[in-house]
Amino acid sequence: MNRPWTISDLEYWDDKIREKVEEFGLSCFPQEFEVCDHEQMLGFMAYSGMPSHYPHWSYGKSYEKLKTLYDYGVSGLPYEMVINSNPSLAYLMRGNSFCLQLLTIAHVYGHNDFFKNNFTFRETRPELTIDHFKVRADRVRSYAEDPSIGIAKVEEVLDPAHALSFQCRRNMAIRKLSRDEQEQQAIAAAQPPPDPFHRIHKPPTYAEPDLKKIPLQPEEDILLFIRDHNPYMPEWQKDVLTIVHDEAQYFIPQIETKIMNEGWASYWHHQIMNSLELPEDLHMEFLVHHNQVVRPHPGSINPYYLGFKLWHDIRRRYDEPTPAEIEKYGEPDKSGTAQIFEVREIDRDASFLRRFLTEELMRNMDMFEYQRKGEDIVVTQVSDEEHWRHVKETLLRNVGTGTIPVIRVQDADFQHNRLLYLKHEHDGRDLQMEYAEKTLAYVYQLWGREVRLETEIQGAGYIFSYGPDGFGQQRLSKSN
Amino acid sequence: MTTVFRPYSQSDALRSDRSAGDRLRHRQKVREAIRENISDIIAEESIIGQGRDKIIKVPIRGIKEYRFVYGDNAAAVGTGEGDSQPGQVIGKTKGQKPGDGRGGDQPGVDYYETDVTLEELVDIMFEDLQLPDMERKKLREVLAERHSKRKGYRRVGVHVHMDKRRTALSRVRRRVASSRLALETVEEERRFPFHRDDITFRRLRQDVKPQSNAVVLCIMDTSGSMDTIKKYLARSFFFLLYQFVRARYTKVEVVFIAHHTRAREVSEQEFFHKGESGGTYISSGFLKALEIIQARFHPSLWNIYAFHCSDGDNFPNDNAAALKAAKELCDIANLFGYGEIKPLNSSHYEDSMLQLFKSLQAPNFHSMLIERKEDIWPSFKAFLSRERVSE
Known part of the structure; x- marks a missing residue:
């Protein structure tokens, strides 16, 4: 098991792996591997893999947590850590066995290819990733070291900014409209609909759109909105908000494609390692590790497992569909390889699962929906004939950014009082009250005036507010 | 496509404690x-x-x-082992679901x-x-451990302090010196006895180490009226006192005195867990404490912290004696306290010793009323402020 290895061993095998990578048609950024020890690995994990990152106590907390789990053997370290940059940067852990290194290298090329080709990563500008993080780190440090600001004040902005960082636009494929375009839309929407019988109908009353309203359309980027519309905010605080927002934007594609990305990398490391003609002992060890990675986690979703299964299934269904499948889904129009390469480019987790997670596969994996009932976690529905769609819908709502509630700014000057009015787009899932209260306090901290949040709790409309007098809640009357 | 491997470098690793x-x-x-x-x-x-x-x-x-996160009524999906049924309980809400390697993406419940x-x-x-720093606070330091320390050698002394090695060496030296003179006869060659001048003694010096000793006297009323809640409150207080004393002195002893009408020294186990019945003579506890101090913890050598917990239900005819004994304790202790434990609402219909102890005018005495566990910390703080610091 423990054959010693040197960098030249890695390079020797890496050449072979890259041959396979090219043969299979993966297209990657240049790759850099850095060998590190476990302490460094913990450090990279705490800072999302970035070689430089601005300081914040939450990273210290996450480091301590990771380290405790690692020291007590609750969880091992990941074999691999790779960041979306060009050239792609990945870390190999010194203590890992030779076989694990090879597995990791093959896996990393899978991620690399995905980062380069999936549409959600288009806007991330990977060639600048490392520099961006470095520049942001320097900016935040310069504020922390500024004698008139200091670390305490920087944290007072970073804490709330972190709390709201993912309250932003999630779908990168939809362009954000400029103010002008929004005004155009508002005017167009206010026009009466064309009516072929306008001669005999009463002329519709024309309601002039309120073009002074801010925002014209509900706004999802809360941090940016506050930055642009709180006139009392000092420039450095605006900059901190921008930094936190930009960083969240960088991570959103990774959150949005977790299952696809991990599945893709696992699928290809499996293909590559199997085609390498490894010595038998290495190959046996590889199989053990591979099964460890893609095993199901009973009771939850292992993205490696789910992704790996799906990619396999897509390819199989396009290459050698069963007669029943042809009847159900039609004759495949392209080869399995062409199909998976297309899918890795144009889908994200939600669409990936919606399109390719079949009833059969769900049953095969014994997917079920669960919910809390008091102290217990109870299975509510299983993927049987009647309910698999429902289970699938639930799953779709829980992948990617679906686990983050959608909250939009409705009005920045509610009741002409510079009161910030937020609305939670309720989809059947209530907000966690304690967290909502505390996070609202953060919004207030940034906005500087009273903040209200409209939501629903157990079917009834509520308004939570946070102002100078603290937290308040009010039930909306039915007529509203 | 090119690939670069950067080997592990020790110096980077040493520098890399970035999260410090x-x-x-x-x-x-x-x-x-x-x-x-x-x-x-x-x-x-x-x-x-x-x-x-x-x-x-x-x-x-x-x-x-x-962050804004979803609450309890959000359903989620998991994979099972092939036998999942609706209504099946798959876990408890306490404890986390197994994580999936790369953390930080999911806001989750924190x-x-x-x-x-x-x-x-x-x-x-x-x-x-x-509290002021310990260095600045002058503790009642006592010259506790006396023991002898070697310091040099001398020619006279008691036999037990003889240094055999030096004595033997001295003899050898003398012999070598005398052989140089080459005057020795055959008899003297055979026998070369120790001389009185050879014998060397260790010189000993009395060494006195300043050491801070402290004793915590926990005195508790274990009469029938002290129930579990009262004992728990008392225990919390004793615990704090013990921790406090421990943090400041090198050697700390604890004495547990349980009393009803008569006092006994008991083990910790008995002290907190054994209930007794009968009436209460508080003075008996104080007298026992004085007796123990006299016998084992002389005030010139020990810092004495005494604390008494009771529900204040004393026999009235004992009050005068109790007050007198309390005064004596105050004279020798650094700190002496009386905590009257009356779980909420019981203070109206039971007797109280607090009134009596008000007449005790000593700077290092403090009496307090403890009604619930939240009172413990504030009253402990108040208690400590009374400490007498000897010059």
Whole structure:
């Protein structure tokens, strides 16, 4: 098991792996591997893999947590850590066995290819990733070291900014409209609909759109909105908000494609390692590790497992569909390889699962929906004939950014009082009250005036507010 | 496509403790949070009566990373082992689901508990007390351990202090010197006895080490009226006192005195768990304490901390004696306290000793009323402020 290895061993095998990578048609950024020890690995994990990152106590907390789990053997370290940059940067852990290194290298090329080709990563500008993080780190440090600001004040902005960082636009494929375009839309929407019988109908009353309203359309980027519309905010605080927002934007594609990305990398490391003609002992060890990675986690979703299964299934269904499948889904129009390469480019987790997670596969994996009932976690529905769609819908709502509630700014000057009015787009899932209260306090901290949040709790409309007098809640009357 | 491997470099690894600053900030925040809730935390039963190295879990509020997250009624999907049925219970809400390698992406529910050792907790407690630094506070230091220390050699002394090695060496030296003279006869060659001048003794010096000793006298009323809740409150208080004294003195002893109408010295186990019945003579406990101090902890050598817990239900004819004994205790103790434990609402219909002890005018005496566990920390703080510091 423990054959010693040197960098030249890695390079020797890496050449072979890259041959396979090219043969299979993966297209990657240049790759850099850095060998590190476990302490460094913990450090990279705490800072999302970035070689430089601005300081914040939450990273210290996450480091301590990771380290405790690692020291007590609750969880091992990941074999691999790779960041979306060009050239792609990945870390190999010194203590890992030779076989694990090879597995990791093959896996990393899978991620690399995905980062380069999936549409959600288009806007991330990977060639600048490392520099961006470095520049942001320097900016935040310069504020922390500024004698008139200091670390305490920087944290007072970073804490709330972190709390709201993912309250932003999630779908990168939809362009954000400029103010002008929004005004155009508002005017167009206010026009009466064309009516072929306008001669005999009463002329519709024309309601002039309120073009002074801010925002014209509900706004999802809360941090940016506050930055642009709180006139009392000092420039450095605006900059901190921008930094936190930009960083969240960088991570959103990774959150949005977790299952696809991990599945893709696992699928290809499996293909590559199997085609390498490894010595038998290495190959046996590889199989053990591979099964460890893609095993199901009973009771939850292992993205490696789910992704790996799906990619396999897509390819199989396009290459050698069963007669029943042809009847159900039609004759495949392209080869399995062409199909998976297309899918890795144009889908994200939600669409990936919606399109390719079949009833059969769900049953095969014994997917079920669960919910809390008091102290217990109870299975509510299983993927049987009647309910698999429902289970699938639930799953779709829980992948990617679906686990983050959608909250939009409705009005920045509610009741002409510079009161910030937020609305939670309720989809059947209530907000966690304690967290909502505390996070609202953060919004207030940034906005500087009273903040209200409209939501629903157990079917009834509520308004939570946070102002100078603290937290308040009010039930909306039915007529509203 | 090119690939670069960068080998491991030791020096990078040494420099790379990049999270040190953030860990420190986090640690500070944890301590702040603990300090804010210290009175809640130390009133928790799990802490009282634990060893020093014991690691305790302290739930922390205030350093969670809040976000907007979904609450309890959000359903989720999992994979099973092929036999899942609707209605099946697959787990409890407490405890986390198995994680999936790369953390940080999911906002998830952030519950947070931290481990601190009792030692650390006690430190934080005493930071909260804002006591002057120990160095500046002059403790009643006593010259405790006397023992002899070697210092040099001498020609006269008692036999037991003879240094055999030096004596033998001295003889050898003399012999070598005498052989140089080459005057020796054959007889002298055979026998070369020790001379009185050879014999060397160790010189000993009395060494006195200043040491700080302290004794904590826990006196508790174990009469029939002291129930479990009262005992628990008493116990918390004794625990704090013990921790406090321990933090400041090198050698600390604890004496448990249980009394009803008569007092006995008991083990810790008996002290807290054995209930007795009968009436109460508080004076008996005080007298027993005085007796023990006299016998084992002389005030010139020991710092004495005494604390008495009772529900105040004393026989009236004992009051005068109790007051007198309390005065005596005050004279010799650093700190002497009386805590009257009356769980909420019981103070109206029971007798109280607080009135009586008001007449005791001593700067190092403090009496207090403890009604619920939240009272313990404030009254403990008040109690400590009375400490007599000897010059």
